[in-house]
Structure formats: structure tokens, C-alpha cells
Amino acid sequence: MDPLDFLQSLGGVARTGTLLEAGYSERTISRLSRRVEKPRKGLLAMRGCNPLYLFALRENGLLTCGSAAEEYGLWIKQPPVRRHLACLHSRTSHFVPHRTLRFPPHPRLPIASVEDSVIHALGCLPLHDAVAMAESAIRLGFLEYQTLSDVLIGSTHARARKALAQVITDRARQAHSQPEIEARLLFLAQGWEVETQVDLPGGGRADFRIERRIPVEIDGFKYHGDRAAFVLDRDRMNRGLLAGQPTLRYPPEAVWHDQERIIREISRLLEIWPEFLQ
Template sequence: MNPLDILQSFGGVARTSALLDAGISRRELRRFPSSVRQPKRGVYAAEGCHPGYFKAIMANAVLTCASAAEEYGLWLRMSPAVPHLAANHGHEPSSAVRHRGLRFPAQARLPIASLADTVIHALICLPASQSVPIATSALARGLSAEQIEHELRARRLGPALKAFRLVNTLVESEPEAEAWVILLALARRLGVSVVAQAMIPGLGRVDFLVAGWLIVEIDGVAFHSSRDSVRRDRARDNTASLLGYARLRYVPEVVWREPDRLASEVEAVLTGRLRVPKN
């Protein structure tokens, strides 16, 4: 692999020490083409390099929280407007969300926090509607729930621990994870049960079963993509009604953009009254 390809394998930006460890000689560093610049001593950046990696390395930091979640491919509804950076020093740039307390080794080649630190910072920084899906998908990737709970308890991060305990590893998508947070809060307030991925005899698995008789489904991206899927959904709706279940269906956009509508409509069915969400 030639030196430029090695640099590109780091996302187009890397420290001198990392490039030397990767097998590039100091003579080869001096022969990089003009498209590779040195924005500061000890850093090489190719044209079009990864902007998040560049900002992290320039700040002697690593990506974390929502920024690292995106790199890991965790459940994240949208990219963060500014990078989330973490370091054990106080010199991160003002145009970033700053995090402290890196407790685990970052990735070896790329400026990305460990999966554990990424989740912990998300639980501290983001609302539950965003941090719970991140944590849920991280646990599905093999992250230890006991490890995260231990760290949160040891650091006395009560609000973050409270959010982490909302995680339900049975949910199967980002919008389902957000819907779970909404439905769980509603169910607790009304004193009823809510079960994710409930199995109903004669019907099959449903996304959520509230109070034992209200089915709430979150349709996927490919919802109603064919006549066969429409027929299957209608048949399931009819079967649910014949079995005595009420049913509500929502597309992900309702979960993301109108969470109050979802909560008020579910409550309306459960209680027989509609609470109109405030504008």
C-alpha cells in the first residue's frame, strides 16, 4: 500500500506517529503530494479528508456521543449539527459539544471514543428519545449493560442511569426505541402495562401491546411498498379486531415529529378521551 493510500485508510487525516506506526517512513512523509497538507505540526491531512476526524485530531480529542454513534452505525435519527468531542483536557474548540471523562481506550486507528464512552456520553448529553436508541443498538452490538450501569452508578450520574434503565433490547428499530420511551412513560402514568414485541396467539408478534388489549405498531420504511404487504397488513388488522384487540399504526415520522400526538391518541383509546397536544 502506498503512503497516500495508508493516509486515506485513516480517513485522510492522521498524526505523524500513527503514519510511522503504519509503516510510512519519514522520507515518504516528506514526499506526500501537494494535496496533502500539514495544518499543524505532526498532523497530515489529505484533500477531502473526514471533517469529523480532522476536527478531533486538530483538537487532540476523539469523536464521541452522537458523532461517534454515527461512525459506529448506531441508531441515530439525524447527524449532529456540530461534532461531539471528548478529551481529558480542556482545550476542545468552541464550535463543538464538549465531553469529559474518557474511561476506556479509544479506537486504535481512528479518533473515535470507545463504544462504552460513546453510550455514556450520549446518556449524559442527549434527551432520552435520542440516547435510548443509541444505547439500545449498542447493547445489540455486544456492549455490556452491566458495564454501563456500573460506570453510571460509580460516577453518580443519576439522570443518565435513569435514561439507561429505559432501554429495552427487544425493540427492533430506531423509531420503535423512541416509541418505547413514549409508551413506557404513558403506561407508567396511567398504571397499565406495555410489552414490546409481544406474541399474540392467532396473530403473531406485534411491536407493542398496551394494557393487554391495545396494539401499537410502528411501520417500517418499506410500509405498503406492494399490494401483497397491504393485503397482509389488512388481514392482520382484521384478525386483531376479531380477537378483540384495538390497534393503532404509525409511520416513523409521527414518532419523530409528533410524539405528543402518538401519546395523546394512545391515551385517548385507553381512557376514552382525547387530550389535544399543545401547539
């Protein structure tokens, strides 16, 4: 492969050592270095290279925690503004450091393993994002719950274990998106009994059922954005109403920005349908 194409495959930025390990000669790398930028000694970068990779390599670290979520396709509400790196040095004024690596990182890209990225997230990020990253990694088959549980032992991991306890391992009951994770944690925080991915009388399925009475759906675009899904949802909603089971439906934006309204409306429905689904 042309060395420039190889560099492009690495996000447009890499250490010269990475090219040497890939079999390129020092002479070839020297010619390549005259065609690209050199942000620091031993580092080659194309214009428009991946800015996260460039940042990590310049800081001699690996993207991890919330900064690695999108690299692995894991759920997160929004990547942290202040980047998270796994590193050993102490120059930490402009990023969040994570100093322990337990698994081999990506072989060529400056990214910690998915296992370490999730472990770091569980002990660092807000609960909704920590649980979302872990549950999506398990759902995608990237790691096992037991792997996380085996590592997070001891008093120093109390926060991470608390977050891990909120992760659902049963695939049939797992969330389908980050907003569902956030909604589930919101409902549990009210002290409500929360069932997930529930088959409803009269047909259909709901993301949640609160107190065994109130079905709640989080209508993310991915699962509800085409015409067929729109028609199916309305048919299911009508059948639910005819069966005496009104379903509350919320978009992700309500979960993120209007949680008080969601709690108020569910609470009200619990009051006016005290015998619902009994």
C-alpha cells in the first residue's frame, strides 16, 4: 500500500514507529515526511487528520473513557469537552488522565481497548453515560459483564461498581439507545418499579412499564423514523387505548431537557388510573 494511503487509513496521523512496524523502510518514511506535516518529532500528520488522534499522539496517550465512546460506536449523550486520555505522565492540565491499562490497546490507533475505555467510564462519567457505554458494549458483544465485574474489585472501585450494578445483561431487556438508559435511571430514581421491553396486553411492546401499570415509550428516530414504523406505532397506540392501556411517549429531547415534565405526567397518570392493568 502506498504509505500515504496507509497513513490515511490511520486517521491521517501516526508515529513513524507505527509505519516501521507495518514494514515501511526508513527511506520511504523519510520521503513521506516531506509530503505531510510533522507536529512533533516522530509524528506525521496529513492536513485534515483526525483531531482526536492527533491530540492523543501529541500527548503520548490513548483515547479512553468518554473520548473513546464514538470510536467504538458506544452510546454516550455527548462526548466530554475535556478529552480523556490513558497515559503515564503527569502533564494533565488540559485533559482528564486515566493511569491504569489492563488490556492491550488498539494495535495501530491511539485508542485504549474497549474494556479499559468502559472501565474508565464506569468510574468517571455521569451515571447515565457510564451505564450507557457499558450496556451498549455488552449489547454489541464487545465484552462480557463478568469481565468488568472481575476487574472492579476493592474499595477504590466503589463508584464504578455502583454504575455497573445498573447495567442490564439480559439482551431481551436491554435498552436500544442512550435516551432509554437515561429514562430508566430517571424512573428508578423516583423509587418506581420499572420493567423494560415489556410485551403488552392487546399486542405491542413498550420500552418501559412503570409500577406494572403505565407503558412508556422513548421514540428515538432510529426505531421510529420511517413511514412503516410511524404507521406501526400508531396502530399499536390505538390498540393499546382500546385495551385500556394508554402509553406515554417521549422523544429523546424530553429525556435530556424536560425530565420534570416526564415525572409529573407519569405521576399524574398513576393517580388517575390506580387500577390500571390489574
